Amino acid sequence: MPNTTAPDITAIEAAARRLEGHARRTPLLTSPFLDEIAGRRVFIKAECLQHTGSFKFRGAWSAISGLENEIRAKGVIACSSGNHAQGVALAARQHGVPAVIVMPSDAPRMKVANTRALGAEVVLYDRLTADRDALTETLAAERGLTLIKPFDDRRVIAGQGTTGLEIAEQAAEDGITDADVLVCCGGGGLTAGIALALESRSTHLRARPVEPAGFDDVTRSLATGTRQRNASNAGSVCDAILTPTPGLMTLPVMARLCGPGIIVTDEEAMRAVALAWSRLKIVLEPGGAVALAAALFHGERIKTSDVICVASGGNVDPDVFTRALATLTD
Amino acid sequence: MPNTTAPDITAIEAAARRLEGHARRTPLLTSPFLDEIAGRRVFIKAECLQHTGSFKFRGAWSAISGLENEIRAKGVIACSSGNHAQGVALAARQHGVPAVIVMPSDAPRMKVANTRALGAEVVLYDRLTADRDALTETLAAERGLTLIKPFDDRRVIAGQGTTGLEIAEQAAEDGITDADVLVCCGGGGLTAGIALALESRSTHLRARPVEPAGFDDVTRSLATGTRQRNASNAGSVCDAILTPTPGLMTLPVMARLCGPGIIVTDEEAMRAVALAWSRLKIVLEPGGAVALAAALFHGERIKTSDVICVASGGNVDPDVFTRALATLTD
Numbered sequence: 175m176p177n178t179t180a181p182d183i184t185a186i187e188a189a190a191r192r193l194e195g196h197a198r199r200t201p202l203l204t205s206p207f208l209d210e211i212a213g214r215r216v217f218i219k220a221e222c223l224q225h226t227g228s229f230k231f232r233g234a235w236s237a238i239s240g241l242e243n244e245i246r247a248k249g250v251i252a253c254s255s256g257n258h259a260q261g262v263a264l265a266a267r268q269h270g271v272p273a274v275i276v277m278p279s280d281a282p283r284m285k286v287a288n289t290r291a292l293g294a295e296v297v298l299y300d301r302l303t304a305d306r307d308a309l310t311e312t313l314a315a316e317r318g319l320t321l322i323k324p325f326d327d328r329r330v331i332a333g334q335g336t337t338g339l340e341i342a343e344q345a346a347e348d349g350i351t352d353a354d355v356l357v358c359c360g361g362g363g364l365t366a367g368i369a370l371a372l373e374s375r376s377t378h379l380r381a382r383p384v385e386p387a388g389f390d391d392v393t394r395s396l397a398t399g400t401r402q403r404n405a406s407n408a409g410s411v412c413d414a415i416l417t418p419t420p421g422l423m424t425l426p427v428m429a430r431l432c433g434p435g436i437i438v439t440d441e442e443a444m445r446a447v448a449l450a451w452s453r454l455k456i457v458l459e460p461g462g463a464v465a466l467a468a469a470l471f472h473g474e475r476i477k478t479s480d481v482i483c484v485a486s487g488g489n490v491d492p493d494v495f496t497r498a499l500a501t502l503t504d
Numbered sequence: 505m506p507n508t509t510a511p512d513i514t515a516i517e518a519a520a521r522r523l524e525g526h527a528r529r530t531p532l533l534t535s536p537f538l539d540e541i542a543g544r545r546v547f548i549k550a551e552c553l554q555h556t557g558s559f560k561f562r563g564a565w566s567a568i569s570g571l572e573n574e575i576r577a578k579g580v581i582a583c584s585s586g587n588h589a590q591g592v593a594l595a596a597r598q599h600g601v602p603a604v605i606v607m608p609s610d611a612p613r614m615k616v617a618n619t620r621a622l623g624a625e626v627v628l629y630d631r632l633t634a635d636r637d638a639l640t641e642t643l644a645a646e647r648g649l650t651l652i653k654p655f656d657d658r659r660v661i662a663g664q665g666t667t668g669l670e671i672a673e674q675a676a677e678d679g680i681t682d683a684d685v686l687v688c689c690g691g692g693g694l695t696a697g698i699a700l701a702l703e704s705r706s707t708h709l710r711a712r713p714v715e716p717a718g719f720d721d722v723t724r725s726l727a728t729g730t731r732q733r734n735a736s737n738a739g740s741v742c743d744a745i746l747t748p749t750p751g752l753m754t755l756p757v758m759a760r761l762c763g764p765g766i767i768v769t770d771e772e773a774m775r776a777v778a779l780a781w782s783r784l785k786i787v788l789e790p791g792g793a794v795a796l797a798a799a800l801f802h803g804e805r806i807k808t809s810d811v812i813c814v815a816s817g818g819n820v821d822p823d824v825f826t827r828a829l830a831t832l833t834d
Contacts, residue, residue, distance in 0.1 A: 201531055201553065206594075207621065220553075222785040223531065264536075284782065291537065451825075452614065455552040455787040455818035488785035492829040495781075499822040 178422045180366060181332040183374035189236040189332035190339055196239075196268070197232050197336065198224050202344040202482070205453040211470050215480045217350065218466060219341055220456050222488030226292070228414070228462065229337055229364055229486050230254075230261030230324075236333025237322045238265045246271050251319040253277075253310050256285025257414050257487050258324040263294035274319060276310050282413060282491050301408065325363030326421040334364040338371025338381075341482060345379060352378050353480040354433060356465035359383035359392050360415035362424030364486060369431035379482070382433040384468045386412040386440060386461070392420045392428065393435025401425060411440045411494060414461030414487055436475050442467040447498035450485065460494065462487035508752045510696060511658045513704035516665035519566040523666055526569075526598070527562050528554050530667075532674040532812070535783040541800050545810040547680065548796060549671055550786050551817065556622070558744070558792065558817030559667055559694055560584075560591030560654075566663025567652045568595045576601050581649040583607075583640050586615025587744050587817050588654040593624035604649060606640050612743060612821050631738065655693030656751040664694040668701025668711070671812060675709060682708050683810040684763060686795035689713035689722050690745035692754030694816060699761035709812070712763040714798045716742040716770060716791070722750045722758065723765025731755060741770045741824060744791030744817055766805050772797040777828035780815065790824065792817035 181189075203218045221229040238250060249272035252262040259275040266273035273294040277286055278301040290296050297313065299306055314321055323330060341355060355372065357365040362383065369381035383392045389410055394402040403419040410416055420428070438446075443460040446467035450458045458466070465483040469476065511519075533548045551559040568580060579602035582592040589605040596603035603624040607616055608631040620626050627643065629636055644651055653660060671685060685702065687695040692713065699711035713722045719740055724732040733749040740746055750758070768776075773790040776797035780788045788796070795813040799806070 198531070198533075201528070203528075203553065207618075223533065223550075227785050288537075448822075451787050452822075455557050457781050457785040457787060492778075492782075492832055496826050496829060499826060502822050 180370065180423050180427045181328045181335065183370060185328060185332040186335035186339065186367065186371050189329065190336045192239040193232060193235055193333065193336055196235055199340055200224055202348060203454050203456065207453045208449065208470065212481065213473050216469050217348065217480065217482045218454060219337065219482060219484045221337060221484060221486050222456055222458055222462055226260040226264050227488045228257040228261065229334055230257040231264060232336055233330035233333035233363060234258065234261035234265040234322060237327060237329040238269050240329045241320060245320055248318040248320070249273060250322050251276065251310060251314050252322045252324070253306055254324060255281045255413055256489055259285060259289040259294070260292060260489065262322050263289050263292035267293040274313055276306060282489065284491050285489050288489070325361035326423045331363050331367045331423065335367030335371045337364065337484065338368035339375060341368065342372060342375035342379065345376060345482065350480045350482070353478045353482050354476050355379050355381045355482045355484065356384050356436065356468050357381055357484045358415055358462055358465045358486040359385050360417040361421045362392055362428055363421065364484065365432060366424040366427035368484070369427055373431055380433045381431065383428065383435045384464045385415065385435060385437055386410045386443060386464055387437050389416050390435065390437045391418065393437055395420050395425055396429060396432065396435055412443055412461035412464060414459055415464070436468040436472050438464050438467040438472065442471045444498045445501045446470060447495065448502045451499065452502060456485060457488040457490070458485050459487050459490035509658070510700065510753050510757045511662040511665065513700060515658060515662040516669065516697065516701050519659065519662035520666045520669055522569040523562060523565055523663065526565055527666065529670055530554055532678060533784050533786065537783045538779065538800065542811065543803050546799050547678065547810065547812045548784060549667065549812060549814045551667060552786055552788055552792055552815050556590040556594050557819045558587040558591065559664055560587040561594060562666055563660035563663035563693060564588065564591035564595040564652060567657060567659040568599050570659045571650060575650055578648040578650070579603060580652050581606065581640060581644050582652045582654070583636055584654060585611045585743055586819055589615060589619040589624070590622060590819065592652050593619050593622035597623040604643055606636060612819065614821050615819050618819070655691035656753045661693050661697045661753065665697030665701045667694065667814065668698035669705060671698065672702060672705035672709065675706060675812065680810045680812065683808045683812050684806050685709050685711045685812045685814065686714050686766065686798050687711055687814045688745055688792055688794045688816040689715050690747040691751045692722055692758055693751065694814065695762060696754040696757035698814070699757055703761055710763045711761065713758065713765040714794045715745065715765060715767055716740045716773060716794055717767050719746050720765065720767045721748065723767055725750050725755055726759060726762065726765055742773055742791035742794060744789055745794070766798040766802050768794050768797040768802065772801045774828045775831045776800060777825065778832045781829065782832060786815065787818040787820070788815050789817050789820035
């Protein structure tokens with residue numbers, strides 16, 4: 175029986191101490207142009223400016239820094255289409271330990287290339303035919319590697335939750351008294367971590383997951399009260415957040431603390447990528463822009479006077495980005 | 505005789521107090537990939553994340569907030585191809601006073617549109633045939649508007665200099681003990697302001713101007729000891745920094761405090777735009793990327809172990825940006 179007990183605020187605070195001086199405190203950005211589109215004040219937590227271009231570095235550093243020295247020295251292994259891969263690769267390199275990353279062969283080229291350039295050994299598998307988990311277990315057992323899971327891991331969730339600690343601080347600094355906090359949601363590690371941090375630090379801020387259409391397992395799970403699964407594993411431009419089903423550890427946290435999910439289309443995500451480029455001067459990948467898309471294009475689902483969007487990642491191939499920019503002149 | 509006495513550190517500190525809570529403290533970003541290209545540690549002061557997408561907001565706010573109430577109430581006027589325009593427009597709107605912006609008719613579309621959207625009245629002129637200064641003087645006299653100059657103004661330089669105060673603080677936080685501070689340079693307001701701030705706060709940091717090839721008036725002026733002029737006013741993709749000649753107020757400051765200038769090609773600026781996109785997840789315009797281009801592609805001109813680059817602006821049209829991204833696969 176796996177341990178499905180999520181971290182508490184003490185674990186998130188401990189992760190924050192381990193991350194100090196290693197993770198970046200990312201800025202909370204604004205634009206009068208985005209406020210006008212959304213019809214309310216919009217604040218964007220720019221986690222794309224985090225090391226490796228996504229929030230995943232926080233969880234990876236938290237998990238690796240929390241291992242016992244002897245175990246860590248043998249190295250770590252992770253499965254990821256890209257952002258978790260890069261986070262684990264850099265955190266492992268900075269700890270001076272080997273990392274093996276198991277990636278689908280159709281992952282964005284930039285993410286594969288970056289993961290290798292950050293010193294990790296990349297093992298590619300075919301998403302349609304191979305058994306990823308069996309492959310990973312075999313490699314881990316053979317080499318004594320510790321698996322760093324992308325979301326169902328207490329230290330990973332605690333690391334992602336440090337984003338929530340910063341949001342609580344920055345909201346107070348900016349005079350935000352009542353806001354939904356929209357979070358780009360795959361397996362729910364970031365959403366659950368932020369929800370746990372806000373529960374303790376900012377009860378007037380409420381986390382809500384945002385997902386791409388067709389990959390709304392968390393939204394449906396929250397609505398029905400039972401764990402739902404997506405019909406497909408691929409077919410959206412939001413590759414970073416196409417998780418088949420919510421985490422065993424993250425879903426109970428989200429069910430207890432989060433507001434209802436919001437679903438956006440790929441087209442809305444692409445328009446949000448373009449608007450973040452023109453109005454905020456930040457680079458988002460489509461999966462990292464769904465929260466902003468929800469704020470901009472689904473304002474009727476939001477009741478608070480202000481809204482905070484986590485812009486969770488910016489690792490995108492140039493051709494996808496160029497297509498996003500083309501939406502500005504459509 | 506115009507007053508050509510530059511501001512001192514006291515004026516920069518006063519500007520910093522007026523800017524507090526209004527300008528953003530922009531982050532100092534890094535990437536292991538950029539360090540590898542440059543062969544040294546590279547730190548990027550991301551002023552593209554400033555309000556209106558460039559450092560110009562600092563000077564505009566500093567100048568407008570420093571006016572006497574009765575004079576300010578009548579409104580302000582500025583001449584600008586774009587970034588100064590947007591900075592003045594937003595700062596005027598936030599002060600509740602009218603702004604007239606005189607812009608060349610070939611300015612980037614996005615800059616003209618944004619300036620209007622920020623509430624300013626835009627007056628277009630033909631760069632080749634019209635007398636911009638006469639037009640501006642007439643408008644100012646008719647309506648009682650105060651001219652906010654782009655660089656030869658004590659309060660504007662003091663405002664831009666607050667970037668240097670932040671660089672000094674952030675360099676200390678990041679353990680940078682010896683670095684050239686490369687600054688994208690047009691008329692020299694940002695370069696001179698930063699140089700003045702560093703003179704007082706970080707004597708181990710030295711400002712150096714960076715200019716596009718063919719528009720190297722400051723570099724030649726520093727090298728020859730006399731004020732030089734560019735042969736042309738247009739013809740580079742770095743539209744933000746194509747000033748014909750150094751400022752009367754800024755050049756003496758740069759001559760006293762700055763290291764030698766560095767010149768980069770348009771192609772190098774475009775590659776720096778693309779690398780800032782892929783490695784830092786920030787959006788730069790070519791003129792805002794020349795300092796980064798110098799660090800990446802002219803490392804032989806730099807002797808310090810670390811280098812700090814000011815990424816001064818990110819207001820760029822989608823077609824130019826798409827061309828920049830294409831350099832990644834060339």
